[in-house]
Amino acid sequence: MRLSPLFVLPLLVGAQVWKCDDQTTCSSCASVSHYLGQEALTDSSSDTPLGTQLVGCKWCLKDSTCHADGSLFNPCSSSESIEYVDICPTSYPPSPPEFLPDWMSAVSGVIGNLTLLDLSLPGTHDSLTYDLSTTISDGGIDDYPELSKVLHLFSGSVDIIPGQIEDFIRQQARTQGMTITEQLDNGIRFIDFRTMKEKDDWYSLHMLESNEKSTTYLKEIRDWMESHPGEIVVLWMTKHGNGGAVGDDAYPGVSVEDKRAFWGQVEEIFDGLMLDTSVSQINVTTIDELVSRNHRVVVYAGDYVEFSNSSKFAIDGALIDNRLGSSVDDEENAYASEVDMFTNAASIKREDKASQKLLLRSMATSSPDFQVEAVAFMKFDPFASDEDQTKKCTDGFGIPSLNSWCPPTLMDIAQMGVYYKQLTLDLAYSKFDEGWEFPNAIYLDALDYDGRIRTGTTLPWGTIKDDDVEDHRLDNYPYADTLIGFNVKLACRMGGGNEGLCKSLLDMIEQRREVGGLVSRWDDTKYGRSSDWPVSS
Ligand SMILES: *[C@@H]1O[C@H](CO)[C@@H](O)[C@H](O)[C@H]1NC(C)=O
Ligand SMILES: *[C@@H]1O[C@H](CO)[C@@H](O)[C@H](O)[C@H]1NC(C)=O
Ligand SMILES: *[C@@H]1O[C@H](CO)[C@@H](O)[C@H](O)[C@H]1NC(C)=O
Numbered sequence: 001m002r003l004s005p006l007f008v009l010p011l012l013v014g015a016q017v018w019k020c021d022d023q024t025t026c027s028s029c030a031s032v033s034h035y036l037g038q039e040a041l042t043d044s045s046s047d048t049p050l051g052t053q054l055v056g057c058k059w060c061l062k063d064s065t066c067h068a069d070g071s072l073f074n075p076c077s078s079s080e081s082i083e084y085v086d087i088c089p090t091s092y093p094p095s096p097p098e099f100l101p102d103w104m105s106a107v108s109g110v111i112g113n114l115t116l117l118d119l120s121l122p123g124t125h126d127s128l129t130y131d132l133s134t135t136i137s138d139g140g141i142d143d144y145p146e147l148s149k150v151l152h153l154f155s156g157s158v159d160i161i162p163g164q165i166e167d168f169i170r171q172q173a174r175t176q177g178m179t180i181t182e183q184l185d186n187g188i189r190f191i192d193f194r195t196m197k198e199k200d201d202w203y204s205l206h207m208l209e210s211n212e213k214s215t216t217y218l219k220e221i222r223d224w225m226e227s228h229p230g231e232i233v234v235l236w237m238t239k240h241g242n243g244g245a246v247g248d249d250a251y252p253g254v255s256v257e258d259k260r261a262f263w264g265q266v267e268e269i270f271d272g273l274m275l276d277t278s279v280s281q282i283n284v285t286t287i288d289e290l291v292s293r294n295h296r297v298v299v300y301a302g303d304y305v306e307f308s309n310s311s312k313f314a315i316d317g318a319l320i321d322n323r324l325g326s327s328v329d330d331e332e333n334a335y336a337s338e339v340d341m342f343t344n345a346a347s348i349k350r351e352d353k354a355s356q357k358l359l360l361r362s363m364a365t366s367s368p369d370f371q372v373e374a375v376a377f378m379k380f381d382p383f384a385s386d387e388d389q390t391k392k393c394t395d396g397f398g399i400p401s402l403n404s405w406c407p408p409t410l411m412d413i414a415q416m417g418v419y420y421k422q423l424t425l426d427l428a429y430s431k432f433d434e435g436w437e438f439p440n441a442i443y444l445d446a447l448d449y450d451g452r453i454r455t456g457t458t459l460p461w462g463t464i465k466d467d468d469v470e471d472h473r474l475d476n477y478p479y480a481d482t483l484i485g486f487n488v489k490l491a492c493r494m495g496g497g498n499e500g501l502c503k504s505l506l507d508m509i510e511q512r513r514e515v516g517g518l519v520s521r522w523d524d525t526k527y528g529r530s531s532d533w534p535v536s537s
Contacts, residue, residue: 019032019057019068020032020057020066020067020068020071021066022066023057023059023066024066025088025462026059026061026082026085026088026089026461026462027085027088027459027461027462027463027464028066029057029058029059029066029082030057030058030059030082030083030084030085030087030088031085031463032056032057032066056068056069056083056161057069058074058076058081058082058083059081059082059088060074060075060076060080060081060082061076061080061082061089062075062076062080063075063076067081083163083167084163084167084170085461085463086167086170086171086174086409086411086461087461088461088462089461090177090178090460090461090462091460091462092177092178092182092448092449092460093449096182096185096186097185097186097449097450097451098512099508099512100185100186100187100450100451100480100481101184101185101187101228102228102230102231103187103231103480103484104189104230104231104232104287104291105228105229105230105231105291106505107484107487107488107491107505108230108287108288108291109496109497109501109505110488110491110492110496110497110501110502110505111287111487111488111491111496112286112287112288112496113286113287113288113491113494113495113496114286114287114487114490114491114494114496115282115283115284115285115286115287115353116232116234116282116283116285116287116290116298116358116440117282117283117349117352117353117356117357117358117440118349118353118490118491118494119287119440119487120437120438120439120440120441120442120483120486120487120490121189121190121234121440121441121442121483122187122188122189122190122441122442122451122479122480122483122484123188123189123190123191123192123234123360123441123442123443123444124175124176124183124188124190124191124192124443124444124445124447125175125176125192125362125363125364125443125444125445126173126175126176126192126194126206126241126364126445127176127180127183127188127191127192127193127194128176128180128193128194128204128206128210128217129173129174129175129176129206130174130176130177130178130179130180131179131204131210131211131212131217132170132173132174132205132206132207132208132209132210132211133208133209133210133211134163134166134167134170134208135166135208135209136151136166136169136207136208136209137196137198137203137205137206137207137208137209138196138197138198138199138253140196140205140206140207140208140209141169141207143240144207144367144372145369146369146372146373147169147172147207147367147372149373150165150168150169150372150373150376150380151165151169153376153380154376154380154381157380160380165380166208168375168376168379168380169207169208170207170208171408171409171410171411172207172367172372172375172409172410173206173207173208173367173410174206174409174410174411175206175364175410175411175414175445175446176445176446176447177411177446177447177448177459177460177461178447178449178460179220180217180220180221180224181220181223181224183447184221184224184228184231184233185224186447186449186450186451186480187451187480187481187484188447188451188480189231189232189233189234189441190233190234190236190360190441190442190443191221191233191234191235191236192236192241192443193214193217193235193236193237193238194206194238194239194240194241195214195237195238195239195262196239196251196254197251197254197258197259197262201213201214201215202214202215202262204217205239214262215265215269218265218266218269218270219269221233221235221297222269222270222273225270225273225296225297229291230291231296232287232290232291232296232297232298233296233297233298234298234299234300234358234441235297235298235299235300236300236302236317236320236360237266237299237300237301237302237307237317238250238302238303238317239251239252239302241322242302243300243302243317243318243319243320243322244302244317244318245302245303246302246303246304246305246306247303247306250302250303250306250307251303251306251307256306259303259306259307260306260307260308260309262307263301263307263308263309263311263314266299267311267313270297270299270313272294273294273295273296273297274295274297274298274299274313275290275295275296275297275298275299275313275315276293276295276312276313277312277313277314277315278312279293279295280293280295281356282298282315282356282358283353283354283356298315299313299314299315300314300315300316300317300319300320300358301314301315301316301317302317302318303317304316304317304318315356319355319356319357319358320357320358320360321348321352321357321358321359321360322360322362323341323359323360323361323362323439324362325337325338325341325361325362325363327362327364327365327366327417328365328397328399328413328416328417328420329365329368329371329396329397329398330398331398331399331420331534332534334420335420335423335424335534335535338361338363338421338424338428339424339427341361341439342424342427342428342431342436342437342438343435343436345359345361345436345437345438345439346435346437348439349437349439349440352440358440358441359439359440359441360439360440360441360442360443361438361439361441361442361443362442362443362444363417363418363421363424363425363442363443363444364414364417364443364444364445365410365413365414365417365445366410367410367413368396368397368413370392370393370395370396371393371396371397371406371407371413373389373392374389374390374392374393374396374406375389375393375406375407375408377389378390378406379408389406390404390405390406393406393407394406397528399416399528399530399533400530400533401523401524401525401526401527401528401529401530401533402416402526402527402528403525403526404526405526405527405528407528409459410445411445411446411459411460412459414445414446415445415446415454415455415456415457415459416527416528416529417444417445417446418444418445418446418453418454418455418477418479419455419528419529420534421444421453422453422455422477422519422520423519423535425442425477425479425482426477426482426518426519428486429482429485429486432486432489432490437486437490438483438486442483444479446460447479448460448476449476450476450478450480450512450516451478451479451480451481452476452477452478452479452480452516453476453477453479454474454475454476455472455475455476455477455520455529456472456473456474456475456476457469457472457473457524457527457529458473458474465527467526468524468526468527469522469523469524469527469529471522472520472522472524472529475517475520475522476516476517477517477518477519477520478512478513478516478517478518481509481512481513482513484509485506485509485510485513488502488505488506488509489506492506519537521537
């Protein structure tokens, strides 16, 4: 039986205050209401279940206190109050790490004579999803039938607070905790910049619109480039990560005029910093020359002709040789295809370079349909069986150590995903002398501080799983340093720098990799971490 909101209101107040007072962190506070779902409502005199209610608490940053919904003691306005756990502040250290903010210039003594298409850039997938709003993007969930279904099935239900479904979708859309500036500071040089014209302007997106207009993030990148004069950044600009799509397939319903007007803004923002393809060729021009010409922003634009008006300041997005592979819900095949990629990367890159193509490898994931459906039913349908839904979800992943937990958010999947990605990244690095190489760029999820990827179970916004393997909550793998180390090794093999410089740089990078810990594997039979699957060490 469903109760009308009016009927449960008098009972709600007492329960809320009690629950909220107990919470001492943003993450636990914002979880009480909207993430743990519905609390059973019982008549205290008889213990008879009366139905369900939503228990709501909000975190206020001003007094670091958890307040009941609508509390008069909350000094934060309703827009300042944090209602959803995924927008709690992240806890990365406040200042940039050593070395990574200027890594290209720090190793320019060895990579200076290489071209951009000789390098392997650490990248992020869906780079701007750290800042999604709760507004569904125009056509943004067309490619996600399961989420459209959830939206239609449950929105309007009396038990659901306005915005709750949208926040649920956001939690299936967010792959990164770090801001774009933090990503650049942490060594990322390949940005998966998604953008789309919405009603009034261009926003970034992943199902939902970004909070800010796309130009805001572009200006942030510009500012960062100004203060890091030796760094080169590649922006891959598309709506949906499909560099070959053109016209309406690329930007549905957007006019050529609107595309070119936006591109005009891009050129304006990066004025003086863009690669000018009439002067520099990315497969010929050296890194040193790109830097000295200030050709440091390289944009691969999807729908090149319509979007950029065939601008000399852009490269056709169709020249991204994007290799997808499987993701973590098919991890045995993912592992095999990553091994295949890294053993063949050298020869593929050689071919790609001749036609100015950039070899890109996805090591990312998205929310699989079976997981979205399972978590949606568990969260929004009081009559769904958690056991049945969890089984459907864990069967879908097929990870032997994932038995009783359905990852509730994309970030949970992402961190479990990179737990497995570290294996092939490290293998490829260790097999450099046997000819294994990285592609020109990799993009993946769950970037962590110091250019690492978080393989542990604690989410960036602080949600701890208290029944996990405690020692490994914040484990991570040195993603950026591994790729940078590879670049240095490759440059040195190609004759860059001298022996002494090569050795000192490699020693320094190896030390950085080791200080934070290399591959870390453990067995957590609830949270899907296995020490001997899909391969043993
Ligand atoms: C597109 O390029 C053509 C040829 O260079 C130029 O004449 C035209 O003004 C450009 N249009 C826009 C909107 O920039
Ligand atoms: C660079 O690209 C151009 C155009 O695709 C090609 O003609 C040339 O051979 C390439 N150069 C190298 C060094 O790969
Ligand atoms: C690049 O090549 C030039 C000319 O051969 C050489 O003087 C310089 O040391 C090289 N730089 C690097 C970083 O290898």
